[in-house]
Structure formats: C-alpha cells, structure tokens
Amino acid sequence: MPYRWSAPDRLELWPHQALSRRGFARVIAGFAGLGLLPLAGVLGTGALWGLLPFLGLALAGLWWGLRRNARDREIREVLETRPGLWRLQRLGPGDRRAQWQGDPFWLELRLHATGGPVPDYLTLRGGGRRVEIGAFLSPAERRALAQELRRKLPAK
Structure with missing residues (x-):
C-alpha cells in the first residue's frame, strides 16, 4: 500500500509510482522505435519529411505527458x-x-x-x-x- x-x-x-526513470526511457525509446517502423517504407522520398514532424509531435506529447504525470506524483x-x-x-x-x-x-x-x-x-x-x-x-x-x-x- x-x-x-x-x-x-x-x-x-x-501516490502509486508506476513508472521509474528506466521505465520512462524504455517507453520513450519504444515509442520512437515503433513510430519509425512505418516510415521505413518512405525512406528516400519526400513523404518522409511530411510524416516525420507528426512522429516528432507525438513523441513530444508523450514526453510531456509522462513528465507531467511524474511531477503530479510528487x-x-x-x-x-x-x-x-x-x-x-x-x-x-x-x-x-x-x-x-x-x-x-x-x-x-x-x-x-x-x-x-x-x-x-x-x-x-x-x-x-x-x-x-x-x-x-x-x-x-x-x-x-x-x-x-x-x-x-x-x-x-
């Protein structure tokens, strides 16, 4: 308890502490790695540059959300x-x-x-x-x- x-x-x-620093790093790295997989099909094309900002925004949103949650658990x-x-x-x-x-x-x-x-x-x-x-x-x-x-x- x-x-x-x-x-x-x-x-x-x-409050419950569900995510350690190591867990935070793993979640971010896993999300980034899985987010890059679909982009492998558009490597070398102009579409890559159109899709990459959305991956960056999603990654930034996840980072911000997890950091905010960690601060609220203090x-x-x-x-x-x-x-x-x-x-x-x-x-x-x-x-x-x-x-x-x-x-x-x-x-x-x-x-x-x-x-x-x-x-x-x-x-x-x-x-x-x-x-x-x-x-x-x-x-x-x-x-x-x-x-x-x-x-x-x-x-x-």
Missing part, C-alpha cells in the same frame, strides 16, 4: 496522530505546502461512499475545516486507512 506508519504516531502517504501527505493534536501536512510539487490540525477528541472521520470527487472519499473534519486525506489512494486503500484511523481516534 502506498502508505505506512513510520512511527507509532506518524503516517506517511504517497505529492506527499504526513499525518501526525499525537494525543491532543492531529496534524496533516500536504507537500506538493514545487514546495507547495498546506497544513491542517485539530483536536482528536472533536475530530470527525468520514468515509463518503458517494458524492465525493472519488469513490470512498475520506475526510477529516475539525478545527472548523474539512480536509481530504489520501485522495490518490484506491477505494479499497481508503477504506482500510479509514479503519486504521478510527482505531487511533480516542473513544468519545
């Missing part, structure tokens, strides 16, 4: 569950940071089966605000996380 308890009171969450969430204070920090790409904190006694943990931007949307409410946690996780992972967090909440 893309989350773990790094300490008894510290939970770290991150998100990290850290939840500290100390007695008397829960603190959630969201660390985004480009050093963007957001922080929320609340008293665990007054905290409301909700798993929204429907109505959220994703199925089984998990939110924490307290301190006058509602924040999402683990929106990049799969629905099954959010359900499991909700059960773990409920066990950490103090009995009311």
Whole structure:
C-alpha cells in the first residue's frame, strides 16, 4: 500500500509510482522505435519529411505527458496522530505546502461512499475545516486507512 506508519504516531502517504526513470526511457525509446517502423517504407522520398514532424509531435506529447504525470506524483501527505493534536501536512510539487490540525477528541472521520470527487472519499473534519486525506489512494486503500484511523481516534 502506498502508505505506512513510520512511527507509532506518524503516517506517511504517497501516490502509486508506476513508472521509474528506466521505465520512462524504455517507453520513450519504444515509442520512437515503433513510430519509425512505418516510415521505413518512405525512406528516400519526400513523404518522409511530411510524416516525420507528426512522429516528432507525438513523441513530444508523450514526453510531456509522462513528465507531467511524474511531477503530479510528487505529492506527499504526513499525518501526525499525537494525543491532543492531529496534524496533516500536504507537500506538493514545487514546495507547495498546506497544513491542517485539530483536536482528536472533536475530530470527525468520514468515509463518503458517494458524492465525493472519488469513490470512498475520506475526510477529516475539525478545527472548523474539512480536509481530504489520501485522495490518490484506491477505494479499497481508503477504506482500510479509514479503519486504521478510527482505531487511533480516542473513544468519545
């Protein structure tokens, strides 16, 4: 699962990492190689120069899309569950940071089966605000996380 308890009171969450640097290079090289195969039939003709820019645009689009996806996967969430204070920090790409904190006694943990931007949307409410946690996780992972967090909440 893309989350773990790094300490008894510290939970770290991150998006799935499906493509490594080596995988990125393989995808780009494979796409370029397969894209050049159909052009072998027009080598030495003027048609090659008419088709080559389209291959270049497609390759540039794939490169940009994979790079953008890698940047979006740089998100990290850290939840500290100390007695008397829960603190959630969201660390985004480009050093963007957001922080929320609340008293665990007054905290409301909700798993929204429907109505959220994703199925089984998990939110924490307290301190006058509602924040999402683990929106990049799969629905099954959010359900499991909700059960773990409920066990950490103090009995009311």
